[in-house]
Amino acid sequence: MTEGEPPLGLRERKKRETRAKLVKIAIRLAAERGLENVTVDDIAAEAGVSARTFFNYFPAKEDVILHADPDPIGQTRRIAAALLAAPAGLSPVRAVAHAMRPYIDEVDDDRDQWLARITIIERDPALMVRMFATHKESERILVDAVAERTGLDASGDFYPMLLFKVVGGAMQAATQRWHELGGSVRLAELFDAAIETIAAGLPVPVGTAVLEGKT
Amino acid sequence: MTEGEPPLGLRERKKRETRAKLVKIAIRLAAERGLENVTVDDIAAEAGVSARTFFNYFPAKEDVILHADPDPIGQTRRIAAALLAAPAGLSPVRAVAHAMRPYIDEVDDDRDQWLARITIIERDPALMVRMFATHKESERILVDAVAERTGLDASGDFYPMLLFKVVGGAMQAATQRWHELGGSVRLAELFDAAIETIAAGLPVPVGTAVLEGKT
DNA sequence: TGAAAGTTTGCAGGCTCTGCAAGATCCTCG
DNA sequence: CGAGGATCTTGCAGAGCCTGCAAACTTTCA
Numbered sequence: 001m002t003e004g005e006p007p008l009g010l011r012e013r014k015k016r017e018t019r020a021k022l023v024k025i026a027i028r029l030a031a032e033r034g035l036e037n038v039t040v041d042d043i044a045a046e047a048g049v050s051a052r053t054f055f056n057y058f059p060a061k062e063d064v065i066l067h068a069d070p071d072p073i074g075q076t077r078r079i080a081a082a083l084l085a086a087p088a089g090l091s092p093v094r095a096v097a098h099a100m101r102p103y104i105d106e107v108d109d110d111r112d113q114w115l116a117r118i119t120i121i122e123r124d125p126a127l128m129v130r131m132f133a134t135h136k137e138s139e140r141i142l143v144d145a146v147a148e149r150t151g152l153d154a155s156g157d158f159y160p161m162l163l164f165k166v167v168g169g170a171m172q173a174a175t176q177r178w179h180e181l182g183g184s185v186r187l188a189e190l191f192d193a194a195i196e197t198i199a200a201g202l203p204v205p206v207g208t209a210v211l212e213g214k215t
Numbered sequence: 216m217t218e219g220e221p222p223l224g225l226r227e228r229k230k231r232e233t234r235a236k237l238v239k240i241a242i243r244l245a246a247e248r249g250l251e252n253v254t255v256d257d258i259a260a261e262a263g264v265s266a267r268t269f270f271n272y273f274p275a276k277e278d279v280i281l282h283a284d285p286d287p288i289g290q291t292r293r294i295a296a297a298l299l300a301a302p303a304g305l306s307p308v309r310a311v312a313h314a315m316r317p318y319i320d321e322v323d324d325d326r327d328q329w330l331a332r333i334t335i336i337e338r339d340p341a342l343m344v345r346m347f348a349t350h351k352e353s354e355r356i357l358v359d360a361v362a363e364r365t366g367l368d369a370s371g372d373f374y375p376m377l378l379f380k381v382v383g384g385a386m387q388a389a390t391q392r393w394h395e396l397g398g399s400v401r402l403a404e405l406f407d408a409a410i411e412t413i414a415a416g417l418p419v420p421v422g423t424a425v426l427e428g429k430t
Numbered sequence: 431t432g433a434a435a436g437t438t439t440g441c442a443g444g445c446t447c448t449g450c451a452a453g454a455t456c457c458t459c460g
Numbered sequence: 461c462g463a464g465g466a467t468c469t470t471g472c473a474g475a476g477c478c479t480g481c482a483a484a485c486t487t488t489c490a
Binding site: 091092093125150152155157158159161162163164165166167168169170172173174176177180190193194197198199200201202203204205 | 306307308350351365366367370372373374376377378379380381382383384385387388389391392395405408409412413414415416417418419420
C-alpha cells in the first residue's frame with residue numbers, strides 16, 4: 001500500500017527533513033500562542049529557511065498545521081475502495097464507518113500529535129474552515145462510492161450525499177469530544193458509539209457509558 | 216419578534232442603504248467572476264465608498280456574502296428557545312428540525328437571493344463550512360439546549376453534541392441538493408426528508424420520491 | 431566532471447485587514 | 461436655528477499572507 005522507501009537520495013531526505021521541521025516548529029509555536037500570533041516568518045526563521053521557501057512546501061500558512069497527509073486524495077480513494085470492499089451485510093452507515101476505521105486508528109496511534117493539532121484548530125476558526133475547504137474533490141469520490149454501494153445515483157439521488165454529511169458530522173462530534181476528554185478514551189470508541197447511535201435513529205441514550213458521562 | 220421600525224433617522228437609513236448596496240454589488244460581482252476574483256476595492260468603488268469603509272461594515276470580505284443575518288447569536292437563541300418549547304412528544308431530532316423550521320422557510324422565501332449566494336459559496340468551499348461551522352458561541356447555545364431538553368449534561372454527555380453535528384450535516388446536505396435542483400423543490404421538503412431518514416437510522420431508501428431522482 | 435534537474439531565495443507587488451486621527455455628517459438640545 | 465456631541469467616513473501607514481520571476485545554488489546522473 002505505502003508506495004516506496006527505495007533509494008531515497010539526499011535531496012529527498014533533506015526535503016522531508018525541512019518539511020517535518022516546519023510542521024514541528026509551527027505546532028509548537030501555535031500551541032504556545034495560537035496560530036494567529038505566529039507569522040510565517042517566525043516559523044521559517046526558526047527552521048532556518050526563508051519565508052518564500054515555506055510557501056514552496058505549504059500553499060497556505062494553515063496547511064502546516066492541518067496538512068499532515070501529503071496526499072488526501074489518495075487516502076480518500078483508499079477509503080472509497082474499502083467501502084466497496086466492506087462486508088455485504090453491513091448497512092451503509094456501518095460500511096462507511098468500517099472504511100474509515102483505519103484512519104481513525106491512526107489518530108489514536110498518534111494521539112499526542114493530534115491532540116495538539118486539535119487544540120490549535122479549536123482556538124482558530126480559520127483552521128476549521130480550511131480543514132474542509134480542501135475536501136471538494138474528496139467529497140465527490142466518497143459520495144460516488146456510497147452511491148455505487150447502494151445502487152443509487154450519485155448526482156440524482158439525495159441519499160449518498162446525506163449519508164456522507166451525516167457521517168462527517170459524527171466524525172466531527174467524536175473528534176471534538178475526544179479532545180475534550182484529553183484522549184483518555186480511544187477516538188475509535190467514540191466514533192463507533194456515534195455510528196451505532198445514528199444507526200438506531202438517534203434515540204435519547206439511556207445507560208450508555210460512552211454516550212453519557214464517564215460514570 | 217422583529218424588534219423595531221420606530222423613527223429610523225437619516226443616519227440609520229443611509230447605513231442600511233450602504234450595507235445593502237455593498238451586499239448586492241458583492242453578490243453580483245462574485246456571481247460573475249467568483250469571489251476570489253473580486254477585490255474589496257472593486258466592491259467599495261462601485262458602491263461609492265472607500266475600501267476602509269467596507270471594513271467598517273464587514274469584518275472580512277467573505278462576510279459580505281454570508282453574513283446576511285446581522286445577529287446570528289440572537290437567531291441562535293431563538294432556535295434554542297423554540298427547541299425547548301417544541302411539543303413534548305417529538306423525538307430530539309425532530310424537535311431540533313422543528314425549531315429550525317422557520318429559518319429554513321426564510322430561505323425558501325428568499326429563494327433567488329439564496330441560490331445566488333450558494334452558487335458563490337459552492338465555488339469557494341471555504342465559505343460553505345463557515346456558514347454552518349458558525350461561531351463557537353452558537354454551537355454552545357444549541358448544544359446546551361439539546362442537553363436541557365433531553366435531560367443530559369451538555370459538557371459531560373456526548374449525545375447533545377452528536378445530535379447537533381448530525382443535524383448540521385443534514386442541513387448541509389439538504390442545502391447542497393436544493394442548490395443542485397436549482398430550488399425547484401422547497402428546501403424545507405428536502406430537509407424534512409433528511410430528518411426522517413435520519414430518524415429511521417439511515418436505511419437505504421426505497422421508492423422515496425425526494426430521496427431518489429426525480430423519477 | 432559537466433550538463434540537467436530540482437531547490438532556495440530575494441524582490442516586487444497585489445491583496446486583506448487594522449489602528450489612528452482628521453474631517454464630514456447627522457442628531458440633540460437649548 | 462445653531463452649537464456641541466455623537467457617529468461615520470476616509471486616507472494613511474503598516475503588518476501579514478501569498479504569488480510570480482529570475483538568479484544562485486545543490487543534487488543527480490550520464
